[in-house]
Amino acid sequence: MTTNRVLGILAFMATGVSLLSGQTTLNVKPGQWETTTSGSATGAAAMIPPGVLDKLTPDQRAKMEAAMKGAGQPRTSASSGCVTKEDVAKGFQPSNLPNTCKYDVTLSTASQMRLAVTCETGQAKSTGTVQVDAVDSEHVKGSVQMATALANGQAMNNNMTFTSKWVGPVCSEKKTGK
Secondary structure (H helix, E strand, O other): OOHHHHHHHHHHHOOOOOOOOOOOOOOOOEEEEEEEEEEEEEOHHHOOOOOOOHHOOOOHHHHHHHHHHOOOOOOOEEEEEEEEHHHHHHHOOOOOOOOOOEEEEEEEOOEEEEEEEEEEEEEEEEEEEEEEEEOOOOEEEEEEEEEEEOOOOEEEEEEEEEEEEEEEEEOOOOOOOO
């Protein structure tokens, strides 16, 4: 699983959590939410197939190696999104979860949600956990830990945290990433 897919899952979890029928919905207000995520990946070099670096020019290889060194460094980003009354009522269905992923809800209360996530493609299998805590109806925090085993035997780990805060009842419909 690439970091972008993990970030997609994180963004999905940050604005709402998918709940199956009969489970408790997180106690959050509908409206505009701002989310800050911070995360890092180890083993990101594993995502480059063997031999690719050997085919690059010296300048391209130097740039790629510099980028790989920075891949494990913590990164922070911010985004804004809308959570509607319908999202809250239907329990935040997982439209943003890649179709190669499955999840099991292991805990579901008005203030906490825990999920076990498994994503599998021909090139990799990722397993991990998602933890979401509704501190109150206007503040949510959580974490995502994913371990990826690549078909070539290499591994990568992603660890991310997020905090979300309710901005107000009116959605601007604007979604941004900074």
